Amino acid sequence: MDSFIQEIRGLFGKNEDFFLLQDYVSDAPVVLLGFKTLLDLTKTKSVLYKNIESMLSAGKSSEEILFNIGEVKEKDIKMATSTLLEGKLIILIENSKKYIVFEPVPKSLNRSVQSPENENVLQGALNSFTEDIDTNIGIMRKQLITTDLFVQSFTTGKNQKRKISLLYLESQADKDLVRKIVNRIETNLDMDINNMQGLTTLMGFSSWEAISKFHTTELPFQAVHLLNKERVVLFVDQLPFAFILPNFFWDLFAMENDRNFPKPIMIAIRAVRVIGILITLISPGLYVALVAVNPEVLQIELALSIARSREGVPYPALVEIILMLLILELILEASVRLPKSIGPTITMVGGIILGQAAVEAKLVSNLLIIILAATTIANSTVVSFQNSVSIRVFKYVVVLLSAIFGILGLVAGLVLVCAYFASLNTFGFSYLYVNLKKDEMNG
């Protein structure tokens, strides 16, 4: 046995799922290498034999058969190991400098295309992206039947290989943007990408931005729509969503699926989302400002009823609201963490704390519960969970400033948030950029 096999055995031999089998192709002795866990050995073998048989009956020699059943490669240990890890079958010809990569029958390790888990769709296409990058690209191809769609793939990572694919429409996407992205990926091919933060560093963005530079979506429908709007889509293998560059402010409010409704309804739905963001940002701050600093702004009856509802609450409005917001965040986080069968318990317990007990124990005021509920509900109207988390963070800036400066702080907080939005920039596209080419507008 030659040194090549020894070397590979040295690398993988300790693994139980690695196999090394003697076999014959017609009369030539070969060695089959692969991972049992990545390929279906029995099926692969039967396909291999069938191939050989059909070629034998066509009267080919064993040499010819070998060079026709797969890709022929020079012996190179690095290439061979990565091919093996990708789940391919390697056919090693004894006493030869070459090996053959055979496309095996893979073990099905991916879930099938399912309906989206993180984004709900009402009256729209229900399939969503999965972990397998090829499936995702396939879904996109199925939705975009055009010669215009280009797919560029890269393998990144030094120790842990991962495939990244870039999709864009030649006629739509900004040439400059595509060039910059390809450039970035190619210069940073050595980086290991496992998550969005990795992708952010790969793209050379600051990792301290509170708003993601990528618009993420699980919905192929949405991704296709955005491709048509000059954007580009990135897929990372094993991450079940599309990263869309650049991310714009208007994406907080607009979903392609809205267009499955009549236009007036669509406008109304989007208006609801705009109001949602405003309520999320303003209402907790307004509560603190009105209760703690500027009660004179309210009409006297209202001011009195608020004061009455706060009667007996032992601490200032800021502490009260931060406490309750914290509990709320804990509930949100806990319900993500727990298995689905225990999840409702949290909802129930949380509901009791927030709804009744805390008020009756005079720990917080009634009004605060209403404000809190309104905030949480409003926060959830934003498109895409990523965005709603960002907005959730900005709320605290506004609350803190309001506690110090009252309504001035509220306005100052809003100005600050606006200025932050205005300062964001992705590859020369402002976050507030609005594509006015079609019928959407507003900024």
Added chain:
Amino acid sequence: MDKSLNVMVIYILSHLGLIFFMYPGNIIDSTEQGHWLPILIGVIVHFVFITIYMKGLELFPKKDVISIYSSIGKGTAVFFLIPVLLYFIMIILITVRAYAEIITIVFLSNTPLWAIILLILFISTYIAANGIEPIFRTGFLLAILFLPLIVMIFFTSFQNVDWHYFVPFDTDFKFMSSPSYYESFFAFSGGFLFLGFIQPYFSYKRKKVLIAAAILIPIFLFSVYIPILTFGQATAATTFLPYVVVVDTININWLMFDRVTMFFLLSLISFIMLYLALVIWKTVRIINHYIPSIHSSYCMILLSLAIFITCHFISDWKEVEKLFLWNTLLRFYVLFAIPLSIYYFGRRAKRKENNANT
């Protein structure tokens, strides 16, 4: 790319912030009747000089004021830019101090002044440090958020108007001798200079800016007339910030808020923060032209710190007014000399070019 709309928005916002506070009081103080004449003269001066300014700037395509002056000569640059720099620093100082005082008087009587000054300066510096394009975009967002509120309150402020106070109509030129009339030019001279600083970044059409200025005319007129029509001249003259007092009298039953003033004032203060950001940015542009070694963000922080410290030496409103008066000379220098000189140099450059061609 044509960014006229952005320029219009910023133009309107920064002037709105300046008009509604001091301007009505100054005009009402300057004369007893026929206020339309001082307003009209102010507006005409405003229009004439922004037209001259923009015409002059058009003769230097893609160049800002700083590069225009320095292309002519070092002496000229110093002669024109240093007063502008001084003027900018003065208006940042006065605006921050004055508006902090107004905020304390109107609704934050318990908060120490320094905290308010710090907040205003912090936010303005943050916006300015982002650069000129984010300043304009912030302006756009603020306009969407707060402009509807301002327009609504502006219209409701007609609630208690008695149109009989419009007479007497006849007037004389006595206001020309009143110092407060010259102070009122703060509202005209404060905002327009930015048109000359944004050239390489933003291009705009002259007509659009003039439209923005025309939109402001009724605001100038009514910001003075609404207090007069509501209280009458004699009473209005005794109030400190006449328009704010008027807004305080508004009563809207269906609104849960009693003091609409607060929202009106605060929307305007958000515009003032934007205006300050713009002025800080312009100031640092000039400073950076002379001292290019400092990074502009550090320069902004240093400037804001200096302003913050200087604000403490102004102990009360009387001193603010004194500063306001001292600033008058610079104000008129900026209002007259800059547009005229730009226009003059532009014509001269054009003539030279023509001579060279023939």
